[in-house]
Amino acid sequence: MNRRKFINNSVKACVSTFFLDQLTQSSFAQSTLMKAIMASCTDNILVIVQLAGGNDGLNTIIPLDQYSKALALPNSSGGRSNILLPETKVLTLSGLSNTAFHPSMSGLRDLYNSGSMSFVQGCGYPNPDFSHFRSTDIWMTGSDSNQFLKTGWIGRELEESYPGFPAGFPSAQYPDPLAIQLGSIVSLAFEASTTSTALAVTDLSQDYELLNSFGDAIDNTRSGENLAYLRGVAVDTDKYNSRILAAAKAQSTNISKLYGTEAEIKDNPLAMQLQGAARLIKGGLTTRVYMASMSGFDTHAAQTESDTTKGTHATLLDKVSKAISGFQDDLVKMGVNKKVTGMVFSEFGRRVNSNGSLGSDHGASMPVMLFGTELAGGMYGTNPNLKPGSVILDNVPMQHDFRSVYYSLLKDWFCLSEAQLSNVFGGKSYPYLSLFKAGAVGINEDDLFASNRTNALADLYPNPAEDTAKLVFTTSGGDVNIELLDATGTPMRTVINKNISAGKHTIGIEKENLKSGLYLVKMRNGSFQETKKLVFR
DSSP: HHHHHIIIIHHOOOOOOOOTTEEEHHHOOOOOHHHHHHHHTTOOOOEEETTOOOOOGGTTEEEEIIIIITTTTTTTTTTOTTTOOOTTEEEEEEEEEEEOTTTOOOHHHHHHTTEEEEEEEEEEOOOOOOOOHHHHHHHHHHHHHTTOOSHHHHHHHHHHHOTTTTTTOSSSSEEEEEEEEEESOGGGGGBBBBBBOOEOOOOOOOOOTTTTTTOOOOSSSHHHHHHHHHHHHHHHHHHHHHHHHHHHHHHHHHHSSTTHHHHHHHHHHHHHHHHHHHHHTTTTOOOEEEEEEEEEOOOOOOOSSSSSSSSSSHHHHHHHHHHHHHHHHHHHHHTTTGGGGEEEEEEEEEEEEEESSEEEEEEEOEEEEETTTBBOOOEOOOOOOOOTTGGGGOOOOEEEEEEHHHHIIIIISSSOHHHHHHHHTOOOOOOOOBBBOOTSOOOOGGGGGGGSSSSSEEEEESBBBBBBBEEEEEEESSEEEEEEEEEEEEEEEEEEEEOSSEEEEEEEOOTTOOEEEEEEEEETTEEEEEEEEEEEE
């Protein structure tokens, strides 16, 4: 068994739970996402919140103009009168006369009314699957309903700019994990082609001593080789561990009171996760993507009580509202709010028609919520048309493909170029949503060609490449030398060495007789030098 095969077959299965209740090494790769942030989006951070189980979007963001058309009808007539919220109790929203929030979401209502929250109506995908497992996989991978991907949308993005990881990581340049799962199990969203690209963090208060603590020697056998690899993973994890704990200690307390009382916080796993994220961000950790989650949204029964403002769903939304509003308040008071945007999603919504158990069954599309001070705010799309018989199987009709939200976030908040977006989304593009305030986001990499940064290795794709990789570079003009080096820095081939006019250029780099593996592309233009990694499969 070679090391790559061992990693594929074994490490992905056990590494994410290797260190019990502490830190889990999956792997990290510097991404185009991260490169773009560092080049033109400074240090923007994305926080993803998953509401696991299938959140009832119709009782979360309520279309008031649909009460008489469908919602207020009895269950036997295709409505949901037995779980419908009283119109007099819902929370009104600034500028939206026909749309309201659940009464338990006062914290999110305040965020929306202050311009620090928005939501995208009717998010889903064609030919929806109502299985929790399959639909979750689709949202995590960004696949079509009939497509089975083994990599996640964040994992593909992260892998693109850090080919060859984990060799050489962490490093002086990249000392921190680039992605963190707040919890014990790393999401499929972070899966890359050979391994996961996220670190699971469950406890910021304990430091397990891993270095120099193994004791026994390693046998010179195949199993010994595998054990040595796992111990190497442990050592790398310990390096990240010290960075994470240092950041947590640098900001050892949270500031906001909006999370609730101490007892409420202990009973709110999402609040505890987001409190930890706020501390790590303020503590100086340079991690770019965080994911938190909360379960319990599969409300087939007892979604509400006879008083429909109470019950399981009301309790869940109260916890979500306090967790997110507290987190956002923490970010503002800590002075780091301008670099953080959050997204809240569930694997599907619920049916328009309620059931006889004061609950709702698996449905299709639902709203995706976004939060952050740099958002433009408001509602994207319209309230769903729920006239009985107008939708198949009483499902909320889809207005936006969920990948449009992913696409727009990566394009603007992480400043990915169109070529980079194409790599992440398998050559597909999705309708663009202008989610941010004018001037709140960085410069798209394509716009750098008109800026003062006139010398650059701007893009290298696809990466990894099978036969040919396209190299996009800009130059201020003059003699340009671009070489292909092996992983040790030994020159393998001159790609170009001639006088080139100023501007943007694209050339191909052929694999030809090269072995599969990691290579370096190095550009020199006068005193300017820059190097990018390239992997040939």
